[in-house]
Amino acid sequence: MKRRSFLKNTALATAGTIAVPYILPSGRLFAQTGTQLAEHVVYVLFAGGVRHQEAVGQRYLKDSQYAYDPIPENDVEGNIMPNMLVGEEPELKRVYGIDPPEGAGPPGSISVGSVLGNPLQNQGVLFKEMTCGSAGHYIGLSSLISGNYGSTQGLRSKPTQPTIFEYVRRHMGAPATKTWFVGNGIGNSTPLLNYSVDPDYGAQYGANFFAPSVTFGELGIEYLSDAKNYHPDEMLSIYEMKEFLDNSFYTTGGVLPSIGNTDEEKFNIRLFMDYLYEKGPSGVLAGIPGGMVSGDVRNIAYACEVMQWFKPTVTVVNISGVDSCHGNFTNYLRALYRADYGVGYLWNYIQSIPEMAGNTALVLAPECGRNSEPNAITDFNDWFAYDHSDANANRTFAMMAGSGVPNGETIENISPAFSTDTAQCCLTVAELLGIKEEVISAGKVISPHSLFDML
Amino acid sequence: MKKYLIPIIGILLLSCFSACEEYSYVYEVNAADVDAITANKNKLKTTSQYVAVMYVNLFQKPLSANQLYDISRVILSIGDKELAHEILISNFMNEPDVILPSNESMRADIPLFLDDVYERFLIRAPSEAEKEFFIRYIEARPDVTPEMVYFAFALSNEYQFY
Numbered sequence: 001m002k003r004r005s006f007l008k009n010t011a012l013a014t015a016g017t018i019a020v021p022y023i024l025p026s027g028r029l030f031a032q033t034g035t036q037l038a039e040h041v042v043y044v045l046f047a048g049g050v051r052h053q054e055a056v057g058q059r060y061l062k063d064s065q066y067a068y069d070p071i072p073e074n075d076v077e078g079n080i081m082p083n084m085l086v087g088e089e090p091e092l093k094r095v096y097g098i099d100p101p102e103g104a105g106p107p108g109s110i111s112v113g114s115v116l117g118n119p120l121q122n123q124g125v126l127f128k129e130m131t132c133g134s135a136g137h138y139i140g141l142s143s144l145i146s147g148n149y150g151s152t153q154g155l156r157s158k159p160t161q162p163t164i165f166e167y168v169r170r171h172m173g174a175p176a177t178k179t180w181f182v183g184n185g186i187g188n189s190t191p192l193l194n195y196s197v198d199p200d201y202g203a204q205y206g207a208n209f210f211a212p213s214v215t216f217g218e219l220g221i222e223y224l225s226d227a228k229n230y231h232p233d234e235m236l237s238i239y240e241m242k243e244f245l246d247n248s249f250y251t252t253g254g255v256l257p258s259i260g261n262t263d264e265e266k267f268n269i270r271l272f273m274d275y276l277y278e279k280g281p282s283g284v285l286a287g288i289p290g291g292m293v294s295g296d297v298r299n300i301a302y303a304c305e306v307m308q309w310f311k312p313t314v315t316v317v318n319i320s321g322v323d324s325c326h327g328n329f330t331n332y333l334r335a336l337y338r339a340d341y342g343v344g345y346l347w348n349y350i351q352s353i354p355e356m357a358g359n360t361a362l363v364l365a366p367e368c369g370r371n372s373e374p375n376a377i378t379d380f381n382d383w384f385a386y387d388h389s390d391a392n393a394n395r396t397f398a399m400m401a402g403s404g405v406p407n408g409e410t411i412e413n414i415s416p417a418f419s420t421d422t423a424q425c426c427l428t429v430a431e432l433l434g435i436k437e438e439v440i441s442a443g444k445v446i447s448p449h450s451l452f453d454m455l
Numbered sequence: 456m457k458k459y460l461i462p463i464i465g466i467l468l469l470s471c472f473s474a475c476e477e478y479s480y481v482y483e484v485n486a487a488d489v490d491a492i493t494a495n496k497n498k499l500k501t502t503s504q505y506v507a508v509m510y511v512n513l514f515q516k517p518l519s520a521n522q523l524y525d526i527s528r529v530i531l532s533i534g535d536k537e538l539a540h541e542i543l544i545s546n547f548m549n550e551p552d553v554i555l556p557s558n559e560s561m562r563a564d565i566p567l568f569l570d571d572v573y574e575r576f577l578i579r580a581p582s583e584a585e586k587e588f589f590i591r592y593i594e595a596r597p598d599v600t601p602e603m604v605y606f607a608f609a610l611s612n613e614y615q616f617y
Contacts, residue, residue: 214528215529237603245607248613249616
């Protein structure tokens with residue numbers, strides 16, 4: 001062998017030896033640097049604006065209604081989130097439960113108790129005092145999902161900073177069907193949160209999204225449930241012709257933003273949709289007491305179906321029923337109770353999925369709180385409603401539980417050495433999945449500290 | 456030898472300069488800018504526009520305003536828009552009143568069929584290369600139907616732009 005050939009071959013072999021081990025089967029170039037604490041993370045955007053006092057404060061009516069005309073027997077306190085929090089339910093003036101038979105008691109007076117044997121507070125860590133940098137839904141949701149408030153973040157627009165989905169897909173090499181966002185509807189910015197407009201991330205790392213109330217509701221059934229079933233060979237021909245047309249157009253028209261489901265993934269999603277149309281809402285909601293089915297619980301039940309089918313690496317579920325508090329405090333209490341029930345149902349359901357039981361973590365936080373002072377609107381109980389715009393609306397909480405999370409810790413107050421923002425939940429999800437350093441290195445989250453750093 | 460070197464270099468340089476001289480030809484035809492056949496399609500259709508146009512292309516009648524609103528909402532509820540379009544088209548193809556040419560008529564005159572389908576969906580004539588591809592593709596595959604061709608055109612990226 002000539003000397004030049006020898007040197008060339010040696011150099012190529014050396015380069016290959018160095019480079020090849022880092023090209024992982026997942027397609028990523030480098031191995032993630034952190035320890036993966038959980039194989040799956042379910043992130044609940046416990047949204048809609050949850051007032052701290054009725055949630056982790058467990059003050060029920062005491063701070064909200066009768067503080068203005070104090071009558072001792074009206075100062076009812078108690079825990080109306082028995083699945084998430086440790087504490088006794090209120091004994092008087094229950095309006096949040098299910099309705100008894102007519103004439104047997106006031107509406108909402110029957111509690112269904114907890115569906116979890118042990119509240120999540122005992123199975124994980126509760127951060128009782130957190131802040132959220134925004135008192136509104138739009139920025140609050142995008143901050144939870146991106147870990148950044150985005151100084152130029154517009155309303156009803158895609159996040160300006162990368163979302164947790166994009167971090168997971170880019171840094172873990174996860175395919176599109178391993179990241180899911182299950183939204184409570186298509187209003188506001190909800191359907192836009194599955195990926196950002198960040199040039200380093202974006203659509204190609206986006207998550208799949210369903211708004212089950214629409215996708216599998218009346219409209220979905222009417223327009224999507226009667227799809228013609230093509231043979232895979234027929235679909236292959238269609239895709240081949242489409243690919244030719246797209247290639248012809250590529251040089252001048254560009255490409256559409258796509259989250260990059262493969263043909264196999266698309267086929268799988270279609271199978272899943274057919275399965276759910278076949279199953280119907282009654283099948284999806286089977287096992288949930290009729291009086292406890294709310295929009296939030298329905299959304300969570302569909303998220304459970306997504307998890308059952310796809311076993312995602314990260315599933316984000318958005319709920320928002322408590323926002324009825326703008327005009328009806330009683331309905332707010334009912335929604336909060338059902339949202340808690342939904343979380344309990346979700347956690348139980350995860351334990352019934354063999355591939356997810358025991359290796360799944362849950363992270364949960366509201367996107368904002370609610371005001372200290374009520375507005376002028378009263379409901380049929382003469383209770384005042386609450387908006388979200390003052391300093392109390394920045395007061396909130398967060399929770400994590402499950403795989404990789406210590407049990408039974410309650411953090412009352414967090415050291416001032418760390419910031420205490422719920423936007424840090426995004427980095428917490430990243431840490432659970434072992435990509436914390438990659439996310440910090442990207443330089444797009446507001447804090448390099450996750451909730452774990454506050455323990 | 457040295458005494459010839461300078462003249463030789465001089466001759467070489469001279470020939471080089473003379474070769475670089477530019478000539479201007481005038482053919483006396485009108486100047487024309489040449490663009491790709493799809494160059495002017497640079498505006499993305501909104502979901503409503505896409506659905507409305509596709510419905511007309513498939514059913515040859517307009518969609519009602521209420522249906523258009525509802526279908527746009529359904530598409531918004533699915534993250535993968537390409538998949539959403541695919542499922543919607545699959546549903547449309549199951550409707551009894553969808554208007555498609557027969558397989559026999561397509562195969563009887565494939566170039567004519569292609570002219571029609573390009574004009575219908577992409578508002579232009581096919582290039583010779585495109586026509587050649589599709590003629591070969593359809594002739595080589597007896598299972599390819601007009602429905603599948605329509606499906607591919609309705610899903611294509613170019614169809615999303617105007």
